Amino acid sequence: MENPIVSVIVTAYNQASTITQTLDSILSQKCTFPFEIIIGDDCSTDGTREICLAYKEKYPEIIHLFFHEINGGIAINFVLSIKKAKGKYIAVCAADDFWHNQSKLQLEVDFLENNSDYGLVYSDYDKLNINTEQVTRNWFKTSQITTYQGEGLVKLFFAGNVPALTLTVLFRKDLYDKYVPFEDYIKFEFPIEDWPTWLILSKYTKIGFLPESTATYRFGHESLSNPENYCKIEEKYAKEKIMYKYLCDRFPEDLLYDGNNYDCYINSILLNLAFKQKDFIKAKEFGKKIGNKSVKVLCSQNRILFWMFVLFKRIKNQ
Numbered sequence: 001m002e003n004p005i006v007s008v009i010v011t012a013y014n015q016a017s018t019i020t021q022t023l024d025s026i027l028s029q030k031c032t033f034p035f036e037i038i039i040g041d042d043c044s045t046d047g048t049r050e051i052c053l054a055y056k057e058k059y060p061e062i063i064h065l066f067f068h069e070i071n072g073g074i075a076i077n078f079v080l081s082i083k084k085a086k087g088k089y090i091a092v093c094a095a096d097d098f099w100h101n102q103s104k105l106q107l108e109v110d111f112l113e114n115n116s117d118y119g120l121v122y123s124d125y126d127k128l129n130i131n132t133e134q135v136t137r138n139w140f141k142t143s144q145i146t147t148y149q150g151e152g153l154v155k156l157f158f159a160g161n162v163p164a165l166t167l168t169v170l171f172r173k174d175l176y177d178k179y180v181p182f183e184d185y186i187k188f189e190f191p192i193e194d195w196p197t198w199l200i201l202s203k204y205t206k207i208g209f210l211p212e213s214t215a216t217y218r219f220g221h222e223s224l225s226n227p228e229n230y231c232k233i234e235e236k237y238a239k240e241k242i243m244y245k246y247l248c249d250r251f252p253e254d255l256l257y258d259g260n261n262y263d264c265y266i267n268s269i270l271l272n273l274a275f276k277q278k279d280f281i282k283a284k285e286f287g288k289k290i291g292n293k294s295v296k297v298l299c300s301q302n303r304i305l306f307w308m309f310v311l312f313k314r315i316k317n318q
Contacts, residue, residue, distance in 0.1 A: 005033035006105055007087030007173070011040050011077045011193075012095035016047040018218070023055050025098035027062070029105045037063045039095075040081035043071040048095070072186075078193035079182045082173070090173050092194070096218050097167040100126065104214035108170035111208055119205030120171040120198065122164040124213040131220040138213045149209040154254050157199040158247070164207070166194040167215040171201060179204050181250075188246060191239040196247060203251060230270060230282065237266040264290050271300060275313070280306045 008026050012019055026037055037059075039052050049067060056065045064084060068077065074094075082090060089109060093099060101107075104123075111121045124147075127136045140147055140163060148162045156162050176182075180200050190196060201207075241262055248257035267289040274283035275296065280303055287300030299305040 002086070003034070004036040004087045005109060006031075006035040006089045006091055006170070007082075007085035008035060008037045008105075009040070009078065009081045009085065009090060009092045010037060010095055011042070011074055011081065011092070012044060012048050012052065013042040013071070013074075013077070014044045014046045014048060015095035016044070016051055018098075019048055019051055019095040021098045022093055022095050023063075025100065026093060027059065028102050029099070030102045031106050031109070033109065035062070035105060036085075036087060038081050038084050039063065039065045040077045041065070041067050042073070042077045043068055073189065073191060075185045075190040075193040079185050082176065082182070085173060088173060089170050090176065091170045093167045093215070097215060099167070099215045101212065101214040105170070107210055107212060107214065111210060112170065112172065115206075115208060117206050118208045119175045120164070120169060120201050121208035121210060122170075123168040123210040123215070125165055125168050126213050126216045128216050128218050129220045130218050135216070139217075141211065147209045149207050151206045153202040153207055154199060154251060157195070157202050158255050160195075162198070162202070162207070164194075164198050165215075165217060167217060169194075169198070172205075175201055175205055184246065188242055189239055190243045191236045192243075196243060199247060200250075203254070230273065233270055233273065234266070237269070241266075264292075271296065274300070275306075275310060278310055
């Protein structure tokens with residue numbers, strides 16, 4: 001396929017149980033234009049590669065498959081995959097998510113084609129709890145989450161207030177090539193690919209939002225965004241802190257680096273995991289490193305209060 005309008009990036013790593021649904025949902029898109037699928041497999045060992053090869057054999061004109069020789073992480077996989085893209089627009093769907101709306105690409109391409117001053121568009125989505133199989137439709141609308149669109153959103157992206165979930169996004173490749181320092185993603189080993197990319201693009205273009213739910217996000221399992229191991233969290237956020245400072249240095253007129261505040265943020269995440277795992281020793285350790293005196297921090301310093309808090313959360317979630 002010489003001139004696809006959209007290149008769909010599928011980042012995969014050990015997702016044999018879900019990637020079939022991911023690829024089928026993309027191939028089911030109803031579009032008036034051609035698109036390609038670029039699968040970047042980051043050294044899977046669970047059968048993901050064999051599934052990808054079968055799809056490549058079945059759809060050789062649409063699917064392009066790349067096996068990385070070493071596991072580099074999602075940001076590197078993302079960058080290397082986009083380097084192969086020929087499309088005017090880029091969409092992304094990780095191999096543990098899927099698109100339930102067959103008009104997803106058409107809706108978003110139509111929006112960007114009709115709004116030349118917008119460089120990125122995202123939409124509402126559904127959330128699927130893999131433990132209970134419960135689906136929450138139109139997550140933004142149902143949860144009454146504020147959605148932002150327009151220009152000048154870089155500070156809001158930096159604060160995590162713009163809920164542009166990766167599997168719903170479509171953006172212009174020429175803006176990515178012009179403004180996103182993707183080689184630095186590799187050089188500084190960025191641990192995530194989406195948030196810094198959307199943040200950087202928001203500095204140079206308008207962001208659009210569609211209220212339609214187009215995709216389904218799986219949650220409840222251990223993943224890059226939901227690690228269940230203290231060491232993995234500390235490793236991820238040590239790299240993210242470097243990325244955080246990099247972005248502040250890049251946009252000093254918009255963003256302010258605060259290393260102490262970031263350390264507090266990391267320790268809060270570690271404290272939450274300690275409570276989740278009912279680990280009083282770790283909770284006490286991480287609670288001491290947090291400067292505020294929240295209820296959770298106070299409970300982390302007393303064994304009786306700790307177990308009362310755990311019991312309360314358990315009853316509340318039943």
